Amino acid sequence: MTHIVEVRGLVRELSGGGAAPQTILHGIDLAVPHGQFLALTGASGSGKSTLLYLIGALDRATSGEIWLDGVEMGGLDDDDRAAFRNERLGFVFQFHFLLPEFNVLENVALPMWRRGIHRDDANDRAYEALALLGLEELWKRKPGQLSGGQQQRVSIARAVANDPALILADEPTGNLDSKNAEIVFDVFAQIAGDHGRTVVMVTHDKDFAMRADRQVQLRDGRILADARRGEEIIPPSQRMRQVSHSR
Amino acid sequence: MAAVANAADRRAEVRRERRVAFADVRTVWFIALRQLWERKLLNGIAIGGVVLGILVLIAMNGIFSGFSMKFTMAILKISPHVIVFDTELRPQPSILARHEGTFVATSVAHEVPSDRQARIKRPSEIVRALQQMSEVRAAAPSLAGMALIEYGGKTKSIDIRGIDVDAQQNVTPLNQFVKKGSLGALAVATDGIVVGSGVAADLGLHLGDVVHAAAPGGRPLDLKVVAIIEAEIPPVDKVRAYALLRNVQTLLGKPDIVSRIEVRLWDENQGFAAAERIERMFGYDAEPWQETNGNFLAIFAMQAMIGRFIVAAILLVGGFGILAVQIMIVLQKTRDIAILRSVGLRRLDILRIFLLQGLIIALIGGAIGDLLGKLALIQLAKLPVKMEGLVKSDTFLIHEDPSFYVYGVVFALVVGVFASLLPAIRGSRVEPVDVLRGQIG
Numbered sequence A: 001m002t003h004i005v006e007v008r009g010l011v012r013e014l015s016g017g018g019a020a021p022q023t024i025l026h027g028i029d030l031a032v033p034h035g036q037f038l039a040l041t042g043a044s045g046s047g048k049s050t051l052l053y054l055i056g057a058l059d060r061a062t063s064g065e066i067w068l069d070g071v072e073m074g075g076l077d078d079d080d081r082a083a084f085r086n087e088r089l090g091f092v093f094q095f096h097f098l099l100p101e102f103n104v105l106e107n108v109a110l111p112m113w114r115r116g117i118h119r120d121d122a123n124d125r126a127y128e129a130l131a132l133l134g135l136e137e138l139w140k141r142k143p144g145q146l147s148g149g150q151q152q153r154v155s156i157a158r159a160v161a162n163d164p165a166l167i168l169a170d171e172p173t174g175n176l177d178s179k180n181a182e183i184v185f186d187v188f189a190q191i192a193g194d195h196g197r198t199v200v201m202v203t204h205d206k207d208f209a210m211r212a213d214r215q216v217q218l219r220d221g222r223i224l225a226d227a228r229r230g231e232e233i234i235p236p237s238q239r240m241r242q243v244s245h246s247r
Numbered sequence B: 001m002a003a004v005a006n007a008a009d010r011r012a013e014v015r016r017e018r019r020v021a022f023a024d025v026r027t028v029w030f031i032a033l034r035q036l037w038e039r040k041l042l043n044g045i046a047i048g049g050v051v052l053g054i055l056v057l058i059a060m061n062g063i064f065s066g067f068s069m070k071f072t073m074a075i076l077k078i079s080p081h082v083i084v085f086d087t088e089l090r091p092q093p094s095i096l097a098r099h100e101g102t103f104v105a106t107s108v109a110h111e112v113p114s115d116r117q118a119r120i121k122r123p124s125e126i127v128r129a130l131q132q133m134s135e136v137r138a139a140a141p142s143l144a145g146m147a148l149i150e151y152g153g154k155t156k157s158i159d160i161r162g163i164d165v166d167a168q169q170n171v172t173p174l175n176q177f178v179k180k181g182s183l184g185a186l187a188v189a190t191d192g193i194v195v196g197s198g199v200a201a202d203l204g205l206h207l208g209d210v211v212h213a214a215a216p217g218g219r220p221l222d223l224k225v226v227a228i229i230e231a232e233i234p235p236v237d238k239v240r241a242y243a244l245l246r247n248v249q250t251l252l253g254k255p256d257i258v259s260r261i262e263v264r265l266w267d268e269n270q271g272f273a274a275a276e277r278i279e280r281m282f283g284y285d286a287e288p289w290q291e292t293n294g295n296f297l298a299i300f301a302m303q304a305m306i307g308r309f310i311v312a313a314i315l316l317v318g319g320f321g322i323l324a325v326q327i328m329i330v331l332q333k334t335r336d337i338a339i340l341r342s343v344g345l346r347r348l349d350i351l352r353i354f355l356l357q358g359l360i361i362a363l364i365g366g367a368i369g370d371l372l373g374k375l376a377l378i379q380l381a382k383l384p385v386k387m388e389g390l391v392k393s394d395t396f397l398i399h400e401d402p403s404f405y406v407y408g409v410v411f412a413l414v415v416g417v418f419a420s421l422l423p424a425i426r427g428s429r430v431e432p433v434d435v436l437r438g439q440i441g
């Protein structure tokens, strides 16, 4: 198995309360190999978040297949997908969601407690993850006592501490100033490069997207372009041929 | 070899599954408790509602049941468990009416009531037979009637009972109520009378005073007060008097007549069953104490019912308190729910978190309610009140029924579960995607 993510003919429709169903994703095909740092770009409303949450087993496809590490998500029920997220996936969101009642270490360790990892082990691993992000000094603080950039780094620590196969990030730098955005981006690059993890990151930042291993651009629910670092962006016509070829 | 490895794998798998199952419960507890701890004010409000409900439940029940138990206990001492009356259940029709429809008499238009005096025939035989019954502890014949007594220019109508002192003592332990004098003197003196404390107070009677007693159809007697009794039930103490059976028969002009037999049972709760058996055996009307005191007992039943309504209403309010707080929390916490779901908590875990929080609020409310209820009962019992209605007392009559502390907590838990069910279900239905996407862009 060389690909950790394989998406085939993925369609997502929204049946908006009586109105005609709105198609958000029109048959996406995408394969992400292990260890790749992939940037997902595209205009607002092009379907990036929708695709990311489908890959992250948070949402259900209307049709098509999503294979994660050899498991087809459509065949799993709600609880199995929750367990899958817990054990295999790490999420980072734009609005650095942390639980306000828990301190930094607890926020990072909680998914591991849920998984049944012994509390001391989980806390050790959480501490290591915090150290990786240069946050070990802050482990006792509550999220409310941290800056936005620090909070986002804590949520990255939470995403990586569980040692997931795949890390999904939805505009993790979107709410940060350029300095913090740079730090956060570097962390992702490091996680993917040095630690060999797969990262799929939605971003609006052209510069960041260029520096990723691969850049996939969406427009109106279709893949518009797909390029490796340094490569020319593949024109849409060729992309369409590729899709029909792979079918 | 492979089979062994498989078995070992399976055991490892089972261990892992169990560890995970345990882990999710522990995580749920941890989250539930921490979130509760971090919002003390809101929870305090919800707990307050429950506390109030349980407090009222316990205090109200303590007062109501204290009052009714005191009354029941007092009435059971002064009132026999079963009274056998002189009304025959199957009276023989008059001689003429017996031949109705026959050659002798085709119909009997208007039967003149006989002037035969109501009485229990062969009372001592019935008393002996009653005493043979397994459920009967004692039986005593007596004659009850109304008489006027006069002392110092004042007169008063009394309910006078002619008794056999020893036999009556076994049925209704009168000497427990003796305030002054002694019952024994009634048996010794030939012309003694025992009066209730209310009678004595109204006429200004003291021990040794001689009253003039009279009743229509009888012969007036001068009787000497040998004892004053107080059952602490004003309706009884104000009218009751006892004298020797023989004297009352003379006074009421009913020589040799016994109008009722009073019975004491081993188990007063068997009143209805015993009365029914006695009726069947002897053919006389027998009335259990629950029927004799029916109107009082009905008041208590009504009181208990009203109390239950009030408690139910307050618990309902407490439940709405939990409901309101929990709904607020669930709405406030959709972000956190989405996060928890994204890191792998199941819908059931979310449901459990909110149910658990509701239960904990209810449990704490129930425990504090129990405690305050207990303190309230202690204070109420000390509160001086002058009561002189059905029961006479100087303080609140408090009956502390330990089972109500248990009920309190159980009710609180039931209310807690029901009140947090709706918010918990709502919380478990949150779709993480809707929340995490945030604004579209």
Ligand SMILES: Nc1ncnc2c1ncn2[C@@H]1O[C@H](COP(=O)(O)OP(=O)(O)O)[C@@H](O)[C@H]1O
Pocket (backbone or CB within 6 Å): A014, A016, A024, A042, A043, A044, A045, A046, A047, A048, A049, A050, A051, B437, B440, B441
């Ligand atoms: N819950 C929803 N209700 C209505 N429209 C939605 C909803 N979610 C997504 N959409 C629509 O789907 C499209 C893609 O949304 P999204 O995946 O969030 O885009 P992106 O993340 O690329 O900005 C948008 O046109 C948006 O209007």
Ligand SMILES: [Mg+2]
Pocket (backbone or CB within 6 Å): A048, A049, A050, A170, B437, B440, B441
């Ligand atoms: Mg988006």
